[in-house]
Structure formats: C-alpha cells, structure tokens
Amino acid sequence: MLVNNQIFGAPLAGVTDRPFRRIVRMFSPNAPLYTEMISCHSLVGAHKNCLRNFDRYDDEAPIGAQIFGANAELMADAARILQDAGASWIDINMGCPVPKVATRSGAGANLMRDHRLAEKIMRAVVSAVGIPVSIKTRLGWDDAHRDWADLIHIAADCGVQFAALHGRTRAQLYNGVSDLPRLENVPIPIIGNGDIKTDADVARVRGLGYSGVMIGRGMLGRPWILGELAGECVAPGNIGAVALRHFEYMLEYYGEKNATQMFRKHAAWYSVGIPNSADFRIRVNQISNADDMRREICEFWGCELNI
Numbered sequence: 001m002l003v004n005n006q007i008f009g010a011p012l013a014g015v016t017d018r019p020f021r022r023i024v025r026m027f028s029p030n031a032p033l034y035t036e037m038i039s040c041h042s043l044v045g046a047h048k049n050c051l052r053n054f055d056r057y058d059d060e061a062p063i064g065a066q067i068f069g070a071n072a073e074l075m076a077d078a079a080r081i082l083q084d085a086g087a088s089w090i091d092i093n094m095g096c097p098v099p100k101v102a103t104r105s106g107a108g109a110n111l112m113r114d115h116r117l118a119e120k121i122m123r124a125v126v127s128a129v130g131i132p133v134s135i136k137t138r139l140g141w142d143d144a145h146r147d148w149a150d151l152i153h154i155a156a157d158c159g160v161q162f163a164a165l166h167g168r169t170r171a172q173l174y175n176g177v178s179d180l181p182r183l184e185n186v187p188i189p190i191i192g193n194g195d196i197k198t199d200a201d202v203a204r205v206r207g208l209g210y211s212g213v214m215i216g217r218g219m220l221g222r223p224w225i226l227g228e229l230a231g232e233c234v235a236p237g238n239i240g241a242v243a244l245r246h247f248e249y250m251l252e253y254y255g256e257k258n259a260t261q262m263f264r265k266h267a268a269w270y271s272v273g274i275p276n277s278a279d280f281r282i283r284v285n286q287i288s289n290a291d292d293m294r295r296e297i298c299e300f301w302g303c304e305l306n307i
C-alpha cells in the first residue's frame with residue numbers, strides 16, 4: 001500500500017539521484033521516494049549524457065519514477081521503460097514551473113492549464129503500464145486559476161491512483177508560503193507538500209485531510225529527516241560520516257570529476273548551522289579532486305577517514 005499516511009521524499013532535480021536515495025534509505029528503509037524528474041525524450045532516446053536514463057530500481061522499492069513531457073506517446077513509452085527498469089510506480093510531473101519545462105516545452109506546470117493534454121497523457125501512461133500511476137501538481141497556474149480539484153477529478157477518471165499537491169501556484173514559484181487547502185470529498189488520496197519540516201507541520205497537514213506528507217527541501221543536508229519524522233531514527237551524531245558515505249556513493253556513480261563538483265552543494269547543505277561553516281563552504285567550492293574533498297570533510301567534522 002503506497003498511500004498509508006507515509007512520509008514521502010519529494011522529487012528534487014539535481015538532488016534525489018541514486019546516491020542520495022541510498023543515503024536516505026540508510027535512515028528510512030521503507031519510505032516512498034521519488035527519482036529526479038526524467039525527460040521522456042531523453043529516456044526514450046537513451047541519451048548517453050544522462051546517467052539516470054540507465055538506472056535500475058529493483059533494489060529501491062518503494063520508488064516512484066517521475067517523468068515529464070508533453071507528448072502522450074513518448075510519455076507512455078517512457079513509463080514502460082521505467083516499469084521494466086523496476087520502478088514501483090510512475091509519477092507524472094504536472095507542477096514544474098521552470099520556463100524550459102512549463103512554457104517552452106508545454107510540460108510540467110503547463111498541464112495545469114491544459115487539462116485536455118493532461119488527460120491525454122494520463123490516459124496514455126495509465127494504459128501503458130501495470131504499476132500504479134500518480135501525478136504531482138500545484139494549486140493551479142496562478143491565483144485566478146486555483147483549479148487543482150478539477151485536475152484531480154480528471155486524474156481519478158483516468159485511473160491515476162494518487163496525487164501529490166504542493167500548496168503554491170505556478171506563478172508563486174517557490175515564493176510565499178505553501179497554503180494547502182482542507183480536503184473534502186477528493187476522489188483519490190492526496191499527499192500534502194510544501195514547507196513541511198517538523199512534527200508539527202506533519203500533524204497540521206494530516207489534520208487537513210491529506211493521506212500522507214511529502215518532504216522536499218527539508219531533506220537537503222538532512223537525508224535522515226524522513227526517518228526522524230517517522231520516528232524510525234534520530235539525527236546522526238556524526239554528520240561528517242554521513243557526508244563521507246554520500247560522497248563515496250557519488251564517486252561510484254558519477255566518477256571523480258563530476259562527483260566532486262556535484263558534491264560541493266551537498267557539503268554546503270550538510271554544514272548549514274555549524275560554526276565556521278561559511279569558510280568551509282568557500283574551501284569546498286574550490287575542491288576538484290576526491291582526496292581533497294574527503295580530507296576537508298574529515299577536518300571540518302573531526303571524523304576518521306575509514307571508508
């Protein structure tokens with residue numbers, strides 16, 4: 001059962017890659033997680049420059065593979081590929097506000113203002129796969145069009161099994177505060193998302209009638225937050241050891257050059273709130289090889305290099 005008052009890890013492009021998910025799983029073995037959004041064009045075209053096009057998910061359940069695109073046939077093909085790769089369910093991105101996705105390609109948040117296209121895509125994807133299909137969306141395109149409930153009804157009619165709702169409009173991007181509506185008579189379970197970071201946030205959203213909650217930015221530098229909020233673990237005493245392990249997983253996956261560069265932002269997030277972390281972030285941003293990164297992490301957190 002996917003939607004059972006659980007705490008979901010949100011899809012975060014540039015963050016929730018396979019190495020990050022491995023780290024989250026250390027603390028929260030059973031939390032439902034999402035991939036980063038995956039372009040149906042890139043996946044179906046098997047573009048070599050995108051490693052996630054070749055990920056397998058057999059050892060990652062429960063894992064939702066999120067696709068984005070505006071072409072129903074390609075979205076269906078992408079869903080089939082991800083089902084074959086072992087995804088537990090397929091999620092359709094209907095909320096991404098960035099111009100490259102929403103306005104230039106007609107995908108992501110654009111589907112909130114083009115319900116006919118959204119319906120076509122949902123029907124194509126649902127009939128392409130035997131695993132559940134979900135959508136992730138926002139309140140609407142802008143304040144004048146907060147029509148999320150219409151989209152949810154269309155989704156239910158298409159056979160979509162559940163939805164995640166971020167309490168902002170497309171026009172808000174990530175500004176203002178997430179304002180999730182109280183749910184009444186919704187036809188499918190809805191997961192609440194937006195600005196949820198504490199036990200009190202979780203309780204508030206559950207109290208509004210949501211069937212689960214989803215954490216996005218709260219996971220940055222705190223991959224244990226899902227486990228902590230679910231009461232499955234406590235925050236680790238030694239964050240440096242977590243950061244080191246995460247970096248080793250990234251090295252395995254991306255190779256030294258890319259991993260070192262990509263890990264800089266994670267190192268910065270892990271260090272937030274720690275005394276003298278501003279200097280640490282400046283140093284980390286200049287590191288370009290694995291040994292220097294390992295040494296810097298060990299020195300900053302005072303941990304042993306025993307990987």
Ligand SMILES: Cc1cc2nc3c(=O)[nH]c(=O)nc-3n(C[C@H](O)[C@H](O)[C@H](O)COP(=O)(O)O)c2cc1C
Pocket residue numbers: 010011012013014015035036037066093094095096136166193194195196214215216217218
């Ligand atoms: C860096 C970043 C990347 C994101 N990437 C995706 C994505 O790939 N797919 C998606 O549906 N939403 C994406 N989102 C939106 C989040 O999943 C989530 O809806 C949003 O951040 C609000 O939740 P939060 O306040 O818990 O972060 C992204 C957000 C951020 C900040």
